[in-house]
Amino acid sequence: MTSTPVETQPAPVPYGTPDAPRLAVRGEAHLEVAPDIARLGITVSARGTDRRTTLDDLTRRNTTVLDLVRTYADAVGRLETGHLTLSPELTEGGHGERVHAHHGRVHVTAELTDFTALGELTTRLAALELTHVEGPWWDLSPDSPAHREARRQAVHEAVRRAREYADALGTTLTALVELADIGAENAERPSSAPRSAHRTALDGTVSAHGPAALALEPQRQHVYARITARFTMAPPRL
Incomplete structure (x- = not known):
């Protein structure tokens, strides 16, 4: 019994052939x-000596913050509550363990997509009782046109360089x-620039005339795209 020979495909040539030289270039955009x-x-x-009273105060202040942020619904894209802590503070020294006070904290993150109200909201939050505000942290959304434009420019740069070669x-x-x-090829995430952050820490203090809106200037963001492209060329005359 004879077996039918199996046609074998020629192994790919990673560096091209004399009749079809291969050219590899990088394309970058910033x-x-x-x-x-x-x-x-x-x-x-x-903070308080009674656990229930401390929790009630924390709940009231948290509700005040959430209600204030929600009044800027047109500017706020996302509002999220992080972790909550309520812990006792023990009295130092003496015999046995005695609770001296209770401390409670709630962390909230507000993400704004309209910056016209950012300064006003920041100062109004900072004026609230026992409220600490940090930020803003500036960023680009995943679907920002800037990412697409950077990739487009990187491709054009690769084609331009290949044509020059x-x-x-x-x-x-x-x-x-x-x-x-x-x-x-190695399933690695391309490197990118770190996110820019302008950090302003504000603690709640109440002014008799109300808080004046902070003037906050957005920090420019850096977007990078890096690609590799491989082409074949017509055989050159050397």
Whole structure:
């Protein structure tokens, strides 16, 4: 019994052939754009000798903060409550353990997509009783057009560089073989610039004339895109 021979495909040539030389280039883009998100960290505190009274005060202040932020519903894209803590403070010294006071804290994060009300909201929050405000932390949303534009520019840069190399050899590109984010082959996440943060810590103090809105200038965000592209060229005359 004879077996039918199995056709074997030629192994791919990673570096091209004399008839179809392969060219690999990198394309990079760096944009500096305005942020579209500002995050505020809000910590509400309460302290008292009675546990139930401390919890009631914490609940009341937390509700006040949430109600205030919700009045800016058109500007607030997300409002989230983090962890809550209510812990006793023990008296130092003496015999046995005695509770001296109770401390309570609630952490809230507000994400704003409209910055026109950011300064006013920040100062109004800071004027509340036992309320600590941090931020803003500036950022770009995942669907920001800036990410798409950076990738587009990186591709154009790769094509431009490849054409320059081909032109230096007196030839032209014939086909695109591969296009990949740098690190995609190794399942690594491409490096990116750290998020910018302008941190202002404000504790609640009440002014007789009401709080004046802070003038907050958004920090520009850095967006990077890096790719590798591989092309084939017409055989150059060397």
